[in-house]
Amino acid sequence: MNSTQIMLKNPQGGFHCSKDSLTDVFGWFLQVLLACLAFTCLIAKRFCEPRAERRSWLIWFYDTSKQGMGAMAIHLANVWLAGQYMGDPCTWYLINFLLDSSMGLLIIFTGIRFCQYLSRKKGWDAINFGEYGKPPSANAWLAQCCLYVGLMAIVKVSITLFMQLDFWDGVKNFILSPINNPKIELAFVMLIIPFFVNMLMFWVTDNFLMHKSRTSRRLRRDSVEDSLLTRTKVKYRTIKKKARRRDPESDILLSGDDELLDSESTPINRHVMA
Template structure:
C-alpha cells in the first residue's frame, strides 16, 4: 500500500511527460533566453582593452550554446526513463553535468590546447581563430566541443545507470514541493538559472583566447597613455596660467 501510494505521489508530482509538455517547453525556452542574456552581459563586463569583437564573442559563445543544447536534450530524453520522479532525475543529471561534467570538459579543452601548441594544430586551439578570423577554425572547435560534451554526458549517464546509484536516487523527490508546475519551474528554471550564471561565466573563460603576457602589456600601455594624457592636460593648464600671468604684467 505504501509503495503504491509513493509511486502515485511521484507520478502526481512530475509525470513522465512533464519536461516535454507546453509548460515544460516554455520553461526551457525562458531559461535559454536568460542564459544567452547573461553571456551578453558578461561581454560588457569585460575590460575595454580585452573586450572581444562581436564575431569572436559569437564564435566563443556558440560553442558553449551547442554543448549546452546537447547536454540539455540528453537530460530531457533520459530523465523519464529512470525509475522515480522525472523532475528529480532531471535536476540530478543537471547538477552532475554542472560539476563532474564541467570538469571533464575542462580537461578536454586543456588537452586540445596542449595538442594544438605541441603539434602545431591551430584549428583546435580554443578561442583562437586566426587573423582574420576563419570560419573553419570555429567549425572545428564546435565539433570538438560537441564531442567533449557528448563524451562527458555519456560517462555520467553510465554512472547514473549503476544499480546502487539508481537504488539511492530513485527514492528521492523534491519535497516539500507538491505542486507539479512549481516543481517543474524549480528544476527547469530557478535552479538552472542561478547555476548557469556561474557555469556559463566559467566556461566562457575556458573557451575565450588568453594570450600569455599580452594582457599585462595592454594594461601597462593603457595606464601609460592615461598618465600621459593627464600630464599633457596639466602642462597645458600650466602653460595657459603662465600666459595669463605674462599678459597681466604687460
C-alpha cells in the first residue's frame, strides 16, 4: 500500500503523510527536482559574480561539490530520522530541515573559520577552504570535502540531541496543521519550503567556501573609499554654493577647504590607479 492509501490521522483532525511518503515514487521525484533546482541556483550565482573575479568552472565545481555532498548526507539522514519518530514523518523532516538551515549554518560558519585559522597558524594549506593551490590540487579538494562532511555530521548530531527535548511534540502538532492533503503537505515539506530556504543557504554558504583574494578585497575597499570621498565633495560643493548666495565673504574660507579636499583625494586616486 502506498502513501495515497495509508494516511496517519492527526489527533487534532486532518490527515498527514504516512511513514513511506518520503521514500515512495512521488517523494523521490520531489527530492530529485529539488536537487536540480538547488544546483541551478549555484550556477546562476557563478554568473552573478563580477567578471574579473568569476571562478573558473573547475574551481566552481570544487567549491560547490562540497556543499552538494554535505547537503546530500544531511538530507538522507533527515529522511531516515523522520521515520524513526512517532507520528507524521513530514513534520519531523521539516523541523529537522529548518534547524539544519539555522543552527546548522552557524556551526558550519564557525567550523570553516576555525579551519581557516588553523591553516594560517599551522601552515596547513590543504584545509584552507577555497584554496586548492596552483594548479588546483584534487587532494586539497578531497581534504576539504572530508572536513565539510565532518562538519555536517557534527551539525546532525547536535540537532538530533536538541530534538530530544519534550516541547518538540507540541511544535509537531502545530506545524503544517492547516494542510489536510498528504500530497500537498509532502510538496511543501520536500520542495516548496526547502527550495527557498536552500537557495538562501547555498548562496550564503558558497560565500563562506569560495576564496576571496586580498587584491579583490583591497580594490573593492579602495573603490568604496573613493566613492565616499566623491559624495562628500559633491555635498560640500552644494553647501558652498548656498553659502555664497548668503555671504560672499565666506568664499575665502571655502576656497581653502577646497584645496584640502583635493589634496586628500589625490593619494586615494593614485592608489586605485596603481
